[in-house]
Amino acid sequence: MKIVQYNVLDGCRTDERYAMLFNWLKERDYDIAGFNEMNDWTEAEFQREMEKLGMPYTVLYRMESSRFSIGIASKWPIENIYMTDEAPFHHGLLHVKIQEIHFLVTHLSPFESTIREKEATEIADYIQSIHEPLMLMGDLNTLSPLDQDYYKNSGSKEKMLQRKFSKRQHIIDGEINYQPMQTLLDAGLHDIGKGESLDYSLPTKIKGELQDPIYVRIDYMLANQAMLKLNPSSTVIRDDQGNRISDHYPVQGQFEDE
Secondary structure, three states: OEEEEEEOOOOOOOHHHHHHHHHHHHHHOOOEEEEEOOOOOOHHHHHHHHHHOOOOEEEEEOOOOOOOOEEEEEOOOOEEEEEEOOOOOOOOEEEEEEOOEEEEEEEOOOOOHHHHHHHHHHHHHHHOOOOOOEEEEEEOOOOOHHHHHHHHHOOHHHHHHHOHHHHHHHEEOOEEOOHHHHHHHHOOOEEOOOOOOOOOOEOOOOOOOOOOOOOEOOEEEEEOOOHHHHOOEEEEOOOOOHHHHOOOOOEEEEOOOO
């Protein structure tokens, strides 16, 4: 089974980016696709475009609290379990079931990490009652303690301290706050994309060549213990098309069908 999770930057609403996204997805023939920032998409449009890609089953969660819709498409029927945009969620949580596997798609707050601490705690509590295979995926906007050696050795913290938004987003008391991700790991989720080097998902080159960028991994696929039996793995896909489609690179995952 091959899946993708993609933050598509404001819904890819230019003709050029829209076409590039469609062609990119078509070339790879995914079985399941999760999306963040499906701004201004309708359920009908999502259904129509995903059906062209061989994924005729779709759920698009258009929240009242946020323009940044989240969605999932599949080659197989989708059982819609739960969706919420109530506090503390900034861009909502979508829970579906496909082929006896639970998929949670979310997009955590891009602002203070203390907000993401609350979102992560809510997710951690929510998944405790789920003992079947489960995957949480999305733009989690948080840094992982599993990557802290890279951030330390690359001077990432020092760069963040000098940049107003990055400082607001990731720094608490002068240090990178890894607690949101740590909460999810402590809840029994496993980071299936951790590699020997930083598999960064941001930034791309959508705004041109990069000037002293801060490379971060903030897009993830996390699996529970039951999901590990299917040997899941994930990697960030960085290519020329990805540099022009969105400000995030997509995460591609695979696992064995039961």
